Amino acid sequence: MNITLKIWRQHNASSKGQLVEYQLNNVPAEASFLEMLDILNEQLVLKGEDPVAFDHDCREGICGACGLYINGHPHGRFKNTTTCQLHMRKFTDGETITVEPWRSEAFPIIKDLMVDRSALDKLIQAGGYISVHTGGVPDANAIPINKHNADLAMDAASCIGCGACVAACKNGSAMLFVGAKVSQFALLPQGQVEAADRVQKMVARMDELGFGSCSNTYACQAECPKGISVTNIARMNRQFLAAKIAEPLK
Numbered sequence: 164m165n166i167t168l169k170i171w172r173q174h175n176a177s178s179k180g181q182l183v184e185y186q187l188n189n190v191p192a193e194a195s196f197l198e199m200l201d202i203l204n205e206q207l208v209l210k211g212e213d214p215v216a217f218d219h220d221c222r223e224g225i226c227g228a229c230g231l232y233i234n235g236h237p238h239g240r241f242k243n244t245t246t247c248q249l250h251m252r253k254f255t256d257g258e259t260i261t262v263e264p265w266r267s268e269a270f271p272i273i274k275d276l277m278v279d280r281s282a283l284d285k286l287i288q289a290g291g292y293i294s295v296h297t298g299g300v301p302d303a304n305a306i307p308i309n310k311h312n313a314d315l316a317m318d319a320a321s322c323i324g325c326g327a328c329v330a331a332c333k334n335g336s337a338m339l340f341v342g343a344k345v346s347q348f349a350l351l352p353q354g355q356v357e358a359a360d361r362v363q364k365m366v367a368r369m370d371e372l373g374f375g376s377c378s379n380t381y382a383c384q385a386e387c388p389k390g391i392s393v394t395n396i397a398r399m400n401r402q403f404l405a406a407k408i409a410e411p412l413k
C-alpha cells in the first residue's frame with residue numbers, strides 16, 4: 164500500500180517543530196505501525212537524512228513505550244490497541260496519516276516523536292509500591308481475597324504506564340494512571356498498610372509535576388489501550404478523602 168505520512172519533526176526540546184510530509188510506497192499491509200516507521204527510517208538513512216526518533220521497546224503491547232499520537236488519537240483510533248500492535252492493514256491505500264508526539268506539559272519533547280515520560284516514574288516513586296514486609300511466598304489461598312476484588316486489582320494492574328490517558332486529556336491529567344496504581348494495591352490486603360500514605364503522596368506529587376485536574380470527560384478511559392476504567396479514579400478519590408480525614412500526612 165502507498166501512504167502519505169505527516170510526521171512531527173523537532174530537533175530538541177527548545178527548537179521549533181513542524182509536520183514534515185513523506186511519501187512511502189509499497190508498505191506491506193501486514194507490517195506493524197512501528198515496522199512501517201522502520202521502513203521510512205531505512206529510506207531516510209539511505210538518503211543521508213536524519214531518521215525519525217520514536218520510542219519503542221517490547222513491540223508486544225506490554226511495556227507502554229510506543230506512545231504516538233496517530234490521526235488525532237493516542238495509539239490511533241482502534242480500541243485496546245497500542246501503537247506497536249496497530250497494523251497497516253487498518254489503514255487504507257492512499258491514506259494520509261498524521262503522527263505526533265504525546266502533547267502535555269508534564270511530557271516535554273526530547274526529539275521528534277519522543278517525549279520525556281519520567282514524570283510517571285516520579286509518581287510511582289511517590290508511593291506506587293509496597294515497602295512493608297509481606298513475608299515469604301504464602302501457600303495458595305492462605306490469604307483469602309474475594310474474586311471480585313482480585314479481578315478488579317488485576318484489571319487495574321494491567322495499566323502499562325504509556326501515558327495515553329495524559330495525552331488524551333484536555334487538562335493533561337494523570338488521574339487514570341494514579342487511580343489504577345492506587346487501586347491495584349488498595350484492593351489487596353498487602354496494600355492496606357500503606358494505603359492512606361500512598362494515595363496522599365501520589366496525589367500531591369501529581370500536582371507538583373504539572374499534571375492537570377480531572378474534569379470527567381472520560382477521554383482517558385476511551386483512549387486507554389488497556390481499557391482501564393474511570394472507576395479507578397472514583398476509588399482513588401474515595402481513598403484520598405478518607406485518608407485526609409482519618410490519617411492526614413504529617
Ligand code: FES
Pocket residue numbers: 219220221222223224225226227228229245246247248323
Ligand atoms: S513497544 Fe511496548 S507496548 Fe508498544
